[in-house]
Amino acid sequence: xNVSLLAGFLLRVILWLIVCLGVWYGLGRFxxxxxxxxxxxxxxxxxxxxxxxxxxxxxxxxxxxxxxxxPPPGAPANASALLTAEADYRVIGYGLPxxxxxxxxxxxxxxxxxMLTGALVLLPFQxxxxxxxxxxxxxxxxxxxVTAQLQFGDTARNLIGLAYQFGTLxxxxxxxxxxxxxxxRKLFSTLLVEAYLERAEPEEKSP
Amino acid sequence: MLxxxxxxxxxxxxxxxxxxxxxxxxxxxxxWTETLARISVVLLQSFDPDVHSYxxxxxxxxxxxxxxxxxxxxGVEACIILIAAMLAFPSPWKxxxxxxxxxxxxxxxxxxxxxxxxxxxxxxxxxxxxxxxLYLWQALIMLDVLVVWxxxxxxxxxxxxxxxxxx
Numbered sequence: 001x002n003v004s005l006l007a008g009f010l011l012r013v014i015l016w017l018i019v020c021l022g023v024w025y026g027l028g029r030f031x032x033x034x035x036x037x038x039x040x041x042x043x044x045x046x047x048x049x050x051x052x053x054x055x056x057x058x059x060x061x062x063x064x065x066x067x068x069x070x071p072p073p074g075a076p077a078n079a080s081a082l083l084t085a086e087a088d089y090r091v092i093g094y095g096l097p098x099x100x101x102x103x104x105x106x107x108x109x110x111x112x113x114x115m116l117t118g119a120l121v122l123l124p125f126q127x128x129x130x131x132x133x134x135x136x137x138x139x140x141x142x143x144x145x146v147t148a149q150l151q152f153g154d155t156a157r158n159l160i161g162l163a164y165q166f167g168t169l170x171x172x173x174x175x176x177x178x179x180x181x182x183x184x185r186k187l188f189s190t191l192l193v194e195a196y197l198e199r200a201e202p203e204e205k206s207p
Numbered sequence: 208m209l210x211x212x213x214x215x216x217x218x219x220x221x222x223x224x225x226x227x228x229x230x231x232x233x234x235x236x237x238x239w240t241e242t243l244a245r246i247s248v249v250l251l252q253s254f255d256p257d258v259h260s261y262x263x264x265x266x267x268x269x270x271x272x273x274x275x276x277x278x279x280x281x282g283v284e285a286c287i288i289l290i291a292a293m294l295a296f297p298s299p300w301k302x303x304x305x306x307x308x309x310x311x312x313x314x315x316x317x318x319x320x321x322x323x324x325x326x327x328x329x330x331x332x333x334x335x336x337x338x339x340x341l342y343l344w345q346a347l348i349m350l351d352v353l354v355v356w357x358x359x360x361x362x363x364x365x366x367x368x369x370x371x372x373x374x
Contacts, residue, residue, distance in 0.1 A: 006361070010354055014347070021342055094342040098349070165227060169279045170219070173349035174288055191357060195365035 005194060009187060012105035020097035020104070028059040031096065032089035036061050038127035039134075050150065052082075059089040063134045070145045083142055085134035092129035092172050095122055099176035108184035118179045125175055129167035136164040214295035222287040237263070240281040243315070247322045258326075265326055272330045274322070280340075282318035282348065286311050289352045296356075297370045298363050306359040310352075317351045 024031065039061060040054040052064040067083040099118045103111055139152045139160050152160070181188065225231050244260040251258045257269040266273035278284075289310045293303050321344045329336040363369050 006354060006357060010350065013350060017343070017346055017350075021338075021346070025338070025342070091341055094346060097342075098346045101346075162224065162227060165278070166223060169284045170223060170288065173285075173345050177349055177353050188357070188360075191361045192364040192369075195361045199365050199367065 005187070005191060009105055013101050016101035016104040017098065020101045021094065024094070024097040024100075025090070028090050028093070029056070031093065032056060032059045032061060034123055035089055035093070035126045035130060038123060039063075039130050042127060042131050059093075060086055061089060061130055062086045063138075065138065067138065067142070067146050067149050070143070083138065083146055085137040087130045087133035089126070089130065092133070092168055093126055095126070095172045095176040098173065099179055102176060102180040103184065106180070106184050106187050108186055114183045118176070118183060121179055122175060125167075125171050128163070129171060132160060132164040132167045135160045211295045211297075215291050218294050219287060219291040222290060223284070226283060226287065236278075236281065236283055239283065240276050243281055243319065243322065244276055247319050247326070250319065251323060251326070265322065267326075267330065270330065272326075274326050274329055276322060279345075280318075280322070282315050285314050285318070285348045285352050288349075289314060289355060292352075292356050293359065296360065296363075298368055302359075302363060302368055306362075310355045310359065313355045314348065314351055317348060321348065 033056065036054055036056045043051040043054055043063060050065050050067055052066055055062045055064060063085040065083045065085065069081040069083050071077070071079040071081070096119055099122065100115055103115050103118070108114055139147060139150060139157050147157075226236060240263045241260075244263050244265050248258055248260040248265055251265070258265060258267055260266070263276045264273050265276070290307050293306045293310065296303075298306075325336060325340055325344070328339050360369075
């Protein structure tokens with residue numbers, strides 16, 4: 001079987017991936033900004049009762065809340081602390097360089113438009129991953145004193161856990177591949193045609 | 208195309224939900240992760256005797272450095288995506304099952320390479336380890352899934368096993 005088309009593509013993707021990851025890593029704090037804005041809009045819309053603000057420090061996006069934490073052991077009785085949930089854009093954002101590497105390796109028609117489209121489509125999913133990382137910290141990890149201040153039941157906490165796992169383990173690597181397959185089917189079609197032709201040739205030669 | 212994506216998402220959601228279910232974690236995922244650690248150590252010991260594993264941890268006896276194989280690093284999610292993609296793609300069941308079996312082997316072989324490389328990168332440079340662990344290998348494992356799936360589809364096409372679309 002002639003796999004040179006696929007092997008060449010894979011080699012180009014890996015080389016472009018290394019380049020794109022390096023650039024993306026360096027520009028991380030700028031690329032995190034639109035995700036932070038989206039997360040802020042989500043927080044203001046869905047949990048305005050206990051969220052105060054979203055702050056960005058480098059690639060770390062922090063959700064400031066008005067949820068009271070129990071005072072640590074040994075602290076004065078009147079001491080109080082508020083919960084802040086944090087998530088790193090880079091941990092869930094590597095789908096962008098992956099998508100760009102796939103496009104740069106396959107060189108589709110109107111590549112720049114497809115890259116921009118793909119990057120924009122990734123944004124709400126990256127916001128999903130960040131928001132559910134925050135929610136996991138607030139609703140599951142912060143302890144009973146914090147969860148008692150919220151209205152999350154067991155089912156809601158389980159769904160938050162599931163959405164967090166899906167948003168951090170599956171969505172970041174999967175989405176760029178799905179978007180690339182949707183926006184550039186040239187390689188996929190060529191592979192199929194090549195395979196059909198390879199099969200047809202011996203049949204044509206036989207009497 | 209729409210049918211493919213609907214089945215793909217449904218299978219993936221079902222398998223991913225099952226993966227997080229406690230009995231599946233205890234009976235399948237954690238034992239597999241421990242097996243992955245043992246396989247990696249057996250390979251490592253062929254040229255590095257100062258390494259051992261306990262549970263999901265691989266540790267150097269020389270300097271104490273260890274890596275723990277956590278969810279997301281055991282290749283299970285990548286295998287779930289591959290299984291969903293093969294089940295969703297219209298093809299004979301026999302070829303789906305063979306594709307899934309060989310595909311899982313290919314993904315896990317790559318994952319063993321990931322674990323071994325991270326074990327050494329971690330001892331060499333913490334920053335490079337973090338970069339490779341959190342970003343580079345995540346992408347490479349998914350590329351492995353994509354290439355395995357494309358090779359499988361190409362095989363199906365080359366053996367006239369794809370359905371005829373349209374008239």
